[in-house]
Amino acid sequence: MRNLALHWKIIIGMVLGVAFGAVAAWAGWNDFVRDWIKPFGNVFLNLLKLIAVPLIIGSLIKGVTDLKDISKLSSMGARTLGIYIATTAIAVSIGLIAVNITQPGHFVSKETQERLNSTYASAATAKISDAEKEKSKSPLQPLVDMVPENVFGAASSNGNMLQVIFFVIFFGIGLILIPEESARPVVAFFSGLNDVVMKMVDLIMLAAPFGVFALLAALIVESPTPDIFVALLGYMGTVVAGLVFMVLVFYPTLVRIFAKKSPGFFLKGFAPAQLLAFSTSSSAATLPVSMERVKEHLGVHEDVASFVMPIGATVNMDGTALYQAVAAVFIAQAYGMDLSLGAQLGIILTATLASIGSAAVPGAGMVMLVIVLSQAGIPEAGLALILAVDRPLDMCRTVANVTSDATASMIVASSLGKLGEPKPENWGDSYRAGEV
Numbered sequence: 001m002r003n004l005a006l007h008w009k010i011i012i013g014m015v016l017g018v019a020f021g022a023v024a025a026w027a028g029w030n031d032f033v034r035d036w037i038k039p040f041g042n043v044f045l046n047l048l049k050l051i052a053v054p055l056i057i058g059s060l061i062k063g064v065t066d067l068k069d070i071s072k073l074s075s076m077g078a079r080t081l082g083i084y085i086a087t088t089a090i091a092v093s094i095g096l097i098a099v100n101i102t103q104p105g106h107f108v109s110k111e112t113q114e115r116l117n118s119t120y121a122s123a124a125t126a127k128i129s130d131a132e133k134e135k136s137k138s139p140l141q142p143l144v145d146m147v148p149e150n151v152f153g154a155a156s157s158n159g160n161m162l163q164v165i166f167f168v169i170f171f172g173i174g175l176i177l178i179p180e181e182s183a184r185p186v187v188a189f190f191s192g193l194n195d196v197v198m199k200m201v202d203l204i205m206l207a208a209p210f211g212v213f214a215l216l217a218a219l220i221v222e223s224p225t226p227d228i229f230v231a232l233l234g235y236m237g238t239v240v241a242g243l244v245f246m247v248l249v250f251y252p253t254l255v256r257i258f259a260k261k262s263p264g265f266f267l268k269g270f271a272p273a274q275l276l277a278f279s280t281s282s283s284a285a286t287l288p289v290s291m292e293r294v295k296e297h298l299g300v301h302e303d304v305a306s307f308v309m310p311i312g313a314t315v316n317m318d319g320t321a322l323y324q325a326v327a328a329v330f331i332a333q334a335y336g337m338d339l340s341l342g343a344q345l346g347i348i349l350t351a352t353l354a355s356i357g358s359a360a361v362p363g364a365g366m367v368m369l370v371i372v373l374s375q376a377g378i379p380e381a382g383l384a385l386i387l388a389v390d391r392p393l394d395m396c397r398t399v400a401n402v403t404s405d406a407t408a409s410m411i412v413a414s415s416l417g418k419l420g421e422p423k424p425e426n427w428g429d430s431y432r433a434g435e436v
Contacts, residue, residue: 105333
């Protein structure tokens with residue numbers, strides 16, 4: 001085991017977690033898993049979330065100040081946002097094409113629809129209520145929400161990541177504009193902070209195989225009954241097929257064309273972050289590992305990774321956008337609705353914008369889906385049809401979300417001449433050797 005690469009250890013932990021969860025569910029050990037196994041997974045997840053804000057503060061300030069020029073910052077920002085918007089719109093389009101070909105909603109029987117509606121009615125109502133609060137806001141409210149009135153209050157919650165990023169970039173610009181001798185000690189402090197947090201990532205990842213074991217074992221024993229899964233297999237298969245195409249074909253192709261790196265190099269280098277994203281269902285929790293992989297294993301220069309990855313974890317949700325498109329059309333099909341081309345084009349626009357507004361935490365995309373349904377004239381109550389299988393799909397779409405971030409970082413780095421070779425010695429090698 002000591003000589004295994006990190007991603008293989010995580011895969012083993014995942015497989016054992018699923019197997020143990022299945023045995024526990026069969027043997028009736030559900031309470032044991034919830035009380036004595038799941039807490040270890042929650043501790044691991046909390047450790048990752050714990051360092052998310054310090055990581056963004058340290059790495060983004062260092063990344064911005066390393067540019068030493070505001071024009072370089074604006075150029076990098078324009079390229080990053082352009083790539084994120086383009087890939088998100090393509091992801092929605094892929095989802096719409098897939099769901100229109102497979103038409104899984106037509107296979108949901110009236111009995112299954114009624115059962116799902118009654119079982120998940122209360123949960124759907126809660127999501128709809130949350131979405132109503134979002135819809136009642138001014139069109140410019142996201143702009144207002146992006147600027148915090150208290151930076152310490154913003155930093156107190158991972159849900160306010162965009163506010164933290166705004167302050168940090170603003171702070172970094174201030175550092176660029178003051179004399180270098182005045183900025184030097186401040187930059188040195190945050191550079192040291194970044195190094196410390198990265199070492200904390202090393203320590204946390206020692207527990208990754210055990211953390212994912214606990215998380216997946218708990219997921220299995222808490223899953224809905226198998227017959228509901230069977231009824232929704234068509235919908236799940238469509239979403240997963242679209243996400244697999246994005247992760248294994250679309251993103252590696254972009255890397256090959258624009259970054260001149262092979263798909264094998266890209267997928268192998270980023271695999272541990274993808275596996276962690278699958279286990280945690282959180283782009284924010286995966287961010288420390290994602291940044292480590294793109295810098296140390298994919299060759300992205302630190303100032304690019306420190307800028308592109310935190311922003312991506314906040315606003316770039318390709319997997320969520322694809323899922324929202326498939327879910328909206330699936331619900332419409334289940335209710336016997338025939339969506340026009342105009343309605344589906346509206347879904348592309350709304351899902352793209354809604355995915356940007358989704359928080360980088362588990363389940364946030366479900367709330368934004370209500371807005372997509374409302375815009376297309378699809379009954380919001382249909383949310384109950386898909387709540388049963390949202391958790392496993394949330395895991396899958398988070399993989400696409402973080403893979404898209406890594407793809408964008410490589411493309412931006414290549415366009416700026418800041419994509420090199422991975423370091424010969426890195427924390428993955430230290431991990432295999434049992435060192436820290």
